[in-house]
Amino acid sequence: MEVQDPTKVRLIDAAGEEFADKGFSAARVRDICVRAGANGAAVNYHFGDKEQLYVETVLCAHHCGMDMEELPSNEEAGPAEQLRAFVHGFLSRVLAIDEPNAWRHRLMLRELTQPTPASDVLVREVIRPKFERLLEILRRFRPDDPDQKLYAFAFSVIGQCLHYRMARPVAERLIGAETLETLDLEFLTEHITTFSLAALERAASEQDRESPRLIEAKPSL
Amino acid sequence: MEVQDPTKVRLIDAAGEEFADKGFSAARVRDICVRAGANGAAVNYHFGDKEQLYVETVLCAHHCGMDMEELPSNEEAGPAEQLRAFVHGFLSRVLAIDEPNAWRHRLMLRELTQPTPASDVLVREVIRPKFERLLEILRRFRPDDPDQKLYAFAFSVIGQCLHYRMARPVAERLIGAETLETLDLEFLTEHITTFSLAALERAASEQDRESPRLIEAKPSL
DNA sequence: AGTTGATTGAAACGCCTGTTTGAAACAGGT
DNA sequence: ACCTGTTTCAAACAGGCGTTTCAATCAACT
Numbered sequence: 193m194e195v196q197d198p199t200k201v202r203l204i205d206a207a208g209e210e211f212a213d214k215g216f217s218a219a220r221v222r223d224i225c226v227r228a229g230a231n232g233a234a235v236n237y238h239f240g241d242k243e244q245l246y247v248e249t250v251l252c253a254h255h256c257g258m259d260m261e262e263l264p265s266n267e268e269a270g271p272a273e274q275l276r277a278f279v280h281g282f283l284s285r286v287l288a289i290d291e292p293n294a295w296r297h298r299l300m301l302r303e304l305t306q307p308t309p310a311s312d313v314l315v316r317e318v319i320r321p322k323f324e325r326l327l328e329i330l331r332r333f334r335p336d337d338p339d340q341k342l343y344a345f346a347f348s349v350i351g352q353c354l355h356y357r358m359a360r361p362v363a364e365r366l367i368g369a370e371t372l373e374t375l376d377l378e379f380l381t382e383h384i385t386t387f388s389l390a391a392l393e394r395a396a397s398e399q400d401r402e403s404p405r406l407i408e409a410k411p412s413l
Numbered sequence: 414m415e416v417q418d419p420t421k422v423r424l425i426d427a428a429g430e431e432f433a434d435k436g437f438s439a440a441r442v443r444d445i446c447v448r449a450g451a452n453g454a455a456v457n458y459h460f461g462d463k464e465q466l467y468v469e470t471v472l473c474a475h476h477c478g479m480d481m482e483e484l485p486s487n488e489e490a491g492p493a494e495q496l497r498a499f500v501h502g503f504l505s506r507v508l509a510i511d512e513p514n515a516w517r518h519r520l521m522l523r524e525l526t527q528p529t530p531a532s533d534v535l536v537r538e539v540i541r542p543k544f545e546r547l548l549e550i551l552r553r554f555r556p557d558d559p560d561q562k563l564y565a566f567a568f569s570v571i572g573q574c575l576h577y578r579m580a581r582p583v584a585e586r587l588i589g590a591e592t593l594e595t596l597d598l599e600f601l602t603e604h605i606t607t608f609s610l611a612a613l614e615r616a617a618s619e620q621d622r623e624s625p626r627l628i629e630a631k632p633s634l
Numbered sequence: 635a636g637t638t639g640a641t642t643g644a645a646a647c648g649c650c651t652g653t654t655t656g657a658a659a660c661a662g663g664t
Numbered sequence: 665a666c667c668t669g670t671t672t673c674a675a676a677c678a679g680g681c682g683t684t685t686c687a688a689t690c691a692a693c694t
Contacts, residue, residue, distance in 0.1 A: 199671085215527075218438035221652060231673050236653060238671095305526065306436075307582045315586045323587050340595055343588050344604045347596075348573045350580070355572025358579050361528045365536045366544055367564050374561055375568075383565045390615040391608040420641085442682060452643055457683060459641095 200238050202228040205295075207235075207249045212298035216246055216308070250303060250310040253296035254318055271332040275392075276385045278326055279353060280377070283384070286357045287377055301357055326350070333392040345392065352384045421459050423449040426516075428456075428470045433519035437467055437529070471524060471531040474517035475539050492553040496613075497606045499547055500574060501598070504605070507578045508598055522578055547571070554613040566613065573605045 206228035210219040221242050225232050239245040269277075285297055300318075303311040323346065330345050331337075337345075356363070356375070364372055375383075427449035431440040442463050446453050460466040490498075506518055521539075524532040544567065551566050552558075558566075577584070577596070585593050 215436060215438065217436065220650090222650095231671095232652095233654075233673075234671090242652065301526075304583050305522075305579055311583075315583055319583060320587060339588075340592065340600075341604075343592070344596060344601065345608075347576055347580075347584065348605065348608050351574075351576025352569045352572045354576060354579065355568055358526055358575065359568075359571070362525050362532075362536055362540060363568065365533075366541060367560075371561065371564070375565060379561075380565065383562075384569065387566075387569050387609075387612040391611040394611040394615065441680090443680090452641095453682095454644090454684080455642075463682065 199228065199230050199234060203230060203235060203238060203245070204249050204252050207245050208253060208295040208299055211246060211249060212295035212302065215302065216242075221245075246308075247310045250299060250308075251313065253299045254314055256293065256296055271329055272385075272389055274329045274332075275349075275388065276381065278329060279349065279385050279388075280381045282322070282350070282353045283356075283377055283380055286353050287380075289357075289360075297357075304354075305358075323350075330392070345388075348391070349384070349388050352387065353380075356380065420449065420451050420455060424451055424456060424459060424466070425470050425473050428466050429474060429516040429520055432467060432470060433516035433523065436523065437463075442466075467529075468531045471520060471529075472534060474520045475535055477514070477517055492550060493606075493610055495550045495553075496570075496609065497602065499550060500570065500606050500609075501602045503543075503571070503574045504577075504598055504601055507574050508601070510578075510581075518578075525575075526579075544571075551613065566609075569612070570605070570609050573608065574601075577601065 203224065206224045207219070209227065210224050221235050222232055224245075225234055228234070235242065235245050239248060288294060288297060300314060303314050307315075326346050326349065327342055330342055330349075334342065334345070360372075424445065427445045428440070430448065431445050442456050443453055445466075446455055449455070456463065456466050460469060509515060509518060521535060524535050528536075547567050547570065548563060551563055551570075555563065555566070581593075
């Protein structure tokens, strides 16, 4: 049961692909089986039913997505470099859609917006640790801020990164696929990091201003 | 045909609700009909089939979502106030989920991440105008930037706002529903606006630095 | 009232879906 | 060779689905 089962992993792989880009209800077990080169009864034999197959597929996506190449030696680096490393690592997974096993990312994204019972584990074991890690980094910028403010900062960083996955189809139509291609991993890492750093550093000196006074914009130079 | 048709609008309303939180394939026309208090054959009589009902529902969501209360008298205001007005208007729609007719927003969000043929009109008539409007605002901050950079800024602003809709279920589990409630429209408008302003203004004076040199963070005070 | 056209109603139709069945093929141990 | 447990296969099953049917009802006009 624990040994490698070719047809079982082929089934999960095919199911991941189908579930990722069609969703649970739109995906057909027959399509999954033909994609896996298995018989139509294979999914019921190995997983019981479609729903349990989905659960196991999501869990597999989690576990295989856990091995994240956290940039090493960022333990004692400056907060700015830690933030950059975080953004880089996060974006690298967000932007990875072409390579094989990309369905894992797409499937987890689906769970983000439309959580199923299977996503409890996802939040607990994958998302929360990363979120806490980001909070630690941000806290070094704004040690005196209330949690509420820190959460908003974290969501601003995450939101910027995730947007390139969430709204990718719309972004393609808005600025064209080729222009969107130029917003690659390195470019976006630099952009989002400096964008966020500017806010984190400046806000630190103006956080006590309660009044929503507008800061007048100064055109460049 | 053009006059008010009670059952037809009831059908669209029910369909919007069902499609919004179940998706196209998971939504059942029988459920839509009972929710609308109509007969099972009504949808076929009025719309032909399920798919055309979906298209008309999406289009209705677009048209009814067009009447956006753009804050008046922002024509000659400062760029910062224009940005704030944009963020406020955008967020107000993003965060509106409890009130009736909320399915329109949820349905459009679905189209964002998983576009259907029906979303061509959505991009052309609703999203692109708002995107161009945001680009105009941002261009006043960074008139000399290439389009590529400007797009990244726009996506940073939009991504921050949309995140509170996209990842809301996960955010609830991360920080708790009651804490998430405190991140209301006013708070987030203030946060995202100042967050983005800081980046727009500081980046304007450092945009020519090509090398990805890290700016050392200075803890507050 | 009678006629016409549009709308509704209950029931049924096919089709597609997930699932089951029972036999066949296979592998390993004795 | 024989048994044993596991895996595959073609075929069929039952249920739910979108859709169709056709008679009944209603509204408006003559």
